[in-house]
Amino acid sequence: MKLQIFVYQCEPYGHAFQAPELPLHGYGEFLLRTGSAATMSYLDALADPTYKEVDALLARRSGMREMKATKRAEILRNIYGQVACDPDGDGTPFRIGQHPRCPVCSSSVMRAWQEAVPTQFVELDIPAVTHALWTSLSDDQKVSRINQFLPELQSAT
Numbered sequence: 001m002k003l004q005i006f007v008y009q010c011e012p013y014g015h016a017f018q019a020p021e022l023p024l025h026g027y028g029e030f031l032l033r034t035g036s037a038a039t040m041s042y043l044d045a046l047a048d049p050t051y052k053e054v055d056a057l058l059a060r061r062s063g064m065r066e067m068k069a070t071k072r073a074e075i076l077r078n079i080y081g082q083v084a085c086d087p088d089g090d091g092t093p094f095r096i097g098q099h100p101r102c103p104v105c106s107s108s109v110m111r112a113w114q115e116a117v118p119t120q121f122v123e124l125d126i127p128a129v130t131h132a133l134w135t136s137l138s139d140d141q142k143v144s145r146i147n148q149f150l151p152e153l154q155s156a157t
């Protein structure tokens with residue numbers, strides 16, 4: 001798949017480095033990274049039914065109905081990789097919006113990122129996310145798994 005080179009600047013020191021990301025303006029597509037940021041996987045949220053499924057389960061929770069749609073979408077993006085996607089070969093979960101690691105200080109907290117100028121693309125083979133664990137769960141187990149990653153909302157149930 002075609003990824004675009006972005007220039008990142010780490011938050012702790014401002015080290016500048018380049019890393020691939022999905023080209024801007026894609027809709028419903030996500031690049032997931034593990035916390036160590038060594039592994040990437042790809043999600044087409046319009047084609048993969050699990051994204052809508054987690055969203056629907058989230059929407060049923062008490063406390064969610066009053067929440068703004070944008071806030072719920074943010075929670076969905078934050079928990080989806082851990083909740084519904086198989087981890088990488090080391091057992092490290094994938095996360096949407098996980099930044100790459102700074103090659104100098106290893107931080108994955110970024111101060112800024114933008115498309116490299118001039119525009120550069122790179123062709124990479126990124127595997128799609130898989131859901132072996134998630135699809136093996138019953139509906140009740142799926143709900144508990146979501147709850148497990150929503151500690152701040154436990155009291156609302």
Ligand SMILES: [Zn+2]
Nearest residue numbers: 010015102105
């Ligand atoms: Zn750095």
